Ligand code: B12
């Protein structure tokens with residue numbers, strides 16, 4: 053923060069989050085079916101935080117390309133242009149950086165990909181921020197504003213003390229275009245998964261915000277008009293003692309305000325061992341938790357050091373405990389471990405069906421730079437840069453078998469019958485879940501009217517029919533969904549409006565995995581993206597070879 057006596061120049065700063073390719077996470081094909089004008093599922097919390105870290109004297113403009121196109125001409129007026137991005141966004145980051153590098157602005161880059169592969173951005177920007185930047189970013193802006201010299205590379209010496217972070221500036225984003233807000237409570241994770249870069253970037257000692265900070269952020273989210281918020285932690289329960297102390301403040305805030313926010317987060321499977329923690333989460337209005345299960349195969353979990361998933365009870369029992377507590381589980385799975393052979397795909401499908409987890413992301417193992425996996429595969433001579441989907445040589449199958457096996461598994465998992473069947477089993481098979489959900493529904497002041505729900509359903513139904521017609525499958529689609537509706541009506545699992553909403557979600561996964569499967573294998577389904585980026589002047593050419 054600025055403390056000196058020299059007058060600061062007022063800087064105009066533009067921060068850009070590049071668009072994502074369609075993926076499981078983005079639910080891009082469901083968005084246009086929802087009422088309103090939704091263009092992205094989750095808000096890019098990094099932009100609102102980076103804005104919040106700066107003194108109000110500066111002008112900050114945020115552009116989320118998932119929501120609005122970038123007008124490159126209009127960027128001429130800015131003193132600083134910052135671009136963030138994770139690995140899947142890197143090709144688009146390069147395109148944006150090439151567009152802006154001849155503008156008068158100082159061009160800076162940061163984010164999860166710069167944290168693990170800074171040399172990728174050599175020649176593409178003036179300044180790179182490696183890893184956390186909560187101190188270095190405002191210091192850099194202060195230096196620029198004073199006309200003092202700045203560095204070409206910043207890396208914080210100390211991890212950020214989360215309790216010092218300012219509130220995010222949600223008001224700078226076009227909030228009406230998002231389904232869900234995001235806040236971050238903690239950074240870091242105590243576990244040791246071999247493929248994970250979180251512990252490389254953020255460390256193994258989880259650092260947390262204070263209860264007061266969390267409540268203030270939730271209040272900001274509520275005031276920005278959201279009813280859903282994701283706590284985008286790597287592992288929300290990384291420090292169980294701290295989270296148990298924090299949750300009562302959220303519970304009090306929710307009670308006092310009529311439960312305005314439904315919450316979701318990511319956590320590890322050992323959540324199931326802690327009934328007290330699950331109960332606190334449900335009281336705080338957490339509805340959904342994403343869990344990295346990765347594999348039903350114990351050998352693969354051992355290999356990747358995801359030991360928390362094989363300790364104690366079976367994974368299926370643990371998932372039952374989480375469901376019984378009232379939480380819906382979504383989950384991530386990985387194929388391509390050394391212990392995986394071609395039977396793994398069916399094992400994954402069977403496990404997911406048995407666990408009745410409706411929304412699952414199944415992806416290929418990726419060797420991210422700086423991770424122990426990357427070092428091991430490098431030492432074994434198994435890293436490659438010649439394949440769009442897979443950046444290493446698998447042990448027990450070819451890369452084609454791996455990519456195709458994954459695509460087939462996804463197709464099976466996202467037929468309407470399979471997806472809606474898992475949803476129905478999830479909501480009907482647990483007495484505990486039903487009771488908890490009834491209590492949650494009774495306490496929430498949704499403010500919604502029957503007419504409002506009918507109008508929303510009408511919009512979803514109409515837009516879904518239109519989307520199916522565009523794909524030339526209106527009649528087939530109606531039959532597909534009506535067949536499932538009759539099944540769920542027989543067990544009275546859900547109302548018609550809820551069913552229609554689930555159809556919209558399913559349509560996304562169906563389109564992604566069935567109608568455009570080949571295309572998606574090349575783009576969004578895996579996290580590698582195009583193996584090479586053809587840069588105009590060759591600067592970024594072959595940068596993908598670094599991964
Ligand atoms: C929320 C989230 C998402 C959201 C993003 C929503 C959005 N609109 O941004 C969604 C759900 C879409 C998502 C999807 C995926 N994600 Co994600 N996601 C996260 C998560 C949990 C939090 C991101 C966040 O908001 N962090 C909070 C901000 C404040 O932290 P930060 O981004 O690190 O920013 C700090 C610094 O990096 C720096 N900084 C960042 N940008 C910039 C820019 C400038 C100019 C400056 C100066 C500084 C700076 O300053 C910040 C403050 O210190 C992270 C994990 C994590 N801890 O970051 C994973 C993470 C980013 N995701 C990851 C992955 C792999 C994915 C998927 C590919 C998963 C998959 N297997 O499918 C998909 C992408 C799917 C696709 N579309 O193809 C990886 C990225 C790996 C990498 N190093 O690039 C991460 C790190 C988690 C992990 N290791 O698995 N994700």
Ligand code: SF4
Pocket residue numbers: 241242243244245248249250251286287320344
């Ligand atoms: S549990 Fe998740 S965040 Fe923690 S080390 Fe493993 S993959 Fe990374």
